[in-house]
Amino acid sequence: MRNLNRVAVVGASLAGLRAVQALRREGFDGELTLIGAEAHIPYNRPPLSKSVLQGDDDVSLPGAEDLGEDWLRGRVAVSLDPVGKVVALDDGSTVHYDGLVIATGARPRRLAEHPASVHTLRTIEDSLALRAELNTGHQRVVVIGGGFIGGEVASTARALGHQVTLVDSAPHPMLAAFGTDTARWLARHHRSHGVELISGTRVVGFGGGSRVTEVRLSDGRSIPADLVVAGMGVTPNTEWLEASGLTVEDGVVCDATLYARGAADIVAAGDVVRWPHSLYGDALVRVEHWSNANDQGAVAAANLLAGPENAKPFADLPSFATHVHGARIQSAGLPQLADEARLVAGAFEEGGFAVGLAREGVLVGAVAVDSPKDLIRLKRGIGSSLDAVAA
Ligand SMILES: Cc1cc2nc3c(=O)[nH]c(=O)nc-3n(C[C@H](O)[C@H](O)[C@H](O)COP(=O)(O)OP(=O)(O)OC[C@H]3O[C@@H](n4cnc5c(N)ncnc54)[C@H](O)[C@@H]3O)c2cc1C
Known part of the structure; x- marks a missing residue:
């Protein structure tokens, strides 16, 4: 283990938590600062589009309670100086480090014109706000995007008795991720469970002012809506790294061992990382799955302690599960x-x-x-x- 006195972890969710746990487990006993934009103890996101919408509040993440109060909650990192080894925070304070873990994850993509009443889903607040609306009588729900979040929301809304329209720009939902035949099966599966699926069509605007009452489509149609949810993928949270000199291209570009390209004291983990995967000819990949963030957090932290020469490549296979109808x-x-x-x-x-x-x-x-x-x-x-x- 190399000699690091101060380690900072930015992002206090799954990957950040696993990094902190691994640092302690591997014997790091120096100063550890965890910086997280959210005010909550780290929590589990997968239930947010599933059980939480149905009334179950359990989003606990095993091990999160052991963090105690030992981190900077509700604090946003606004910039990084990798030469001076300083992270600047939104309250004007700074955190100095010898080793840094970047685990700032991702946030939902928004429409170019995104009315305030159109829901997205990433945080516990997002999920509770959507649940409150899903619980106010039977509604016409329009879901934009047929990916895994959109599919799960459509499925949950149907289970709660709502009328659901799912609008997806691809010819079939999840086409790129599943291939044609499985995507066609998924389209039939949605329809056989009462979802009106409109594929190959984009949302081009909304009607109704501050409270959306209609969704306008690229084929000229308009769909009446009481509740609109957008699940159109995510954008990595890298704005705070813009002036850092790190390579940021749809995520923090890392080497095979999760070290930020060209940096000997910065690693990254989770949804924010793009790294070369040996099983895929070293193609740069970014994976937005729970197991990836869970495993990378631990490996990135262990590699930070080991130093670049002794770091091990991360080549776990991405894996993912979802329940739809x-x-x-x-x-x-x-x-x-x-x-x-x-x-x-x-x-x-x-x-x-x-x-x-x-x-x-x-x-x-x-x-x-x-x-x-x-x-x-x-x-x-x-x-x-x-x-x-x-x-
Ligand atoms: C609704 C939903 C359902 C999901 N369901 C599944 C599923 O069924 N299966 C599956 O495999 N995956 C699922 N996922 C994906 C999985 O939850 C993510 O892959 C995982 O949360 C990624 O963890 P992370 O720690 O990398 O990033 P995140 O969970 O995005 O956490 C990043 C944290 O960093 C904080 N942060 C961002 N910028 C800053 C900054 N500048 N300073 C300080 N803090 C900052 C953020 O506020 C956030 O708390 C789901 C995700 C969502 C949203």
Whole structure:
């Protein structure tokens, strides 16, 4: 372990918490400062689009309570000077470090013109505000974006008895992430659960003033709405690094060991990171999944303590699960890199199924619906030939 006296961790959510825990576990006993923009103890985001909307308030993150009061809550890092090794905060104070962990995550993308009454979903406040509206009688809900957040919100809103329209710009929801056949299955799945799905269409505006009452689409249609939720992906929180000289391109660009490119004392973890993944020919990837932030937080911190020469590459496979209208959808690897998708177990129309996704014949990802064992089998085969795995 190299000799670091002061470590700062910026971002007090999943990746930041795991970094702090790993620092302590690995024996770091110097000064540790955790800086977090939110006022809450670190909490779990996946329930925010699922159980919380249905009335369950449990968002606890194991281990978060052990942080005690030992961090700067509700404090935003506004700039970084990597030469002087100083983080400046929004109250004018500064934090000096010998080692820095960047874990500032991401925030929802917003529409160019984003009315205040259009909900997005990232924080506990966002989720409680949406829940309050979902609980005020039956409504016409319009969800913009058919990704995992949009799909989960549509599914929950239907379960609560609302009329739901899902508007997605792709020909089928989750097309890039799942491949054509699975995305077509998902479209049918939404429709068979009463969602009006409008694919291949963009939202171009709103009517109704401060309270949106209508959503205008690129095909000229207008949809009446009582409640609008936008789930259009996320933007990494990197503005505070703009003048730092670090390479920031859709995230903090890191090397394979999660060290910020060219920096010997700065690592990054979670949704904010882009790093070269060895299983994908060292293509730079950014992964917005819980398990990635969970595992990277620990690895980045251990690598910071080990020093760049002794740091280990992070090459875990991305994996993700979501529930939509009762179906458990899991994915592994990077299906979006694939040029071929093949059904390898089950059938699209009954029970569950699993699809292997390959690039130039080599398995790069997998998607499974209600077939967890097939997903495990496919996940193990990532990097091998699709023919061999499908046999
Ligand atoms: C509604 C929802 C449902 C999800 N469901 C799933 C799921 O089912 N499965 C799955 O795998 N993943 C899911 N995810 C994704 C998963 O929660 C994220 O991948 C994970 O939270 C990333 O953790 P992180 O610590 O990298 O970033 P974040 O959780 O985004 O945390 C970053 C923290 O840094 C703070 N911060 C930002 N900028 C600054 C600054 N300048 N100074 C100080 N603090 C700052 C932020 O306020 C935030 O608290 C979901 C996400 C959401 C929002």
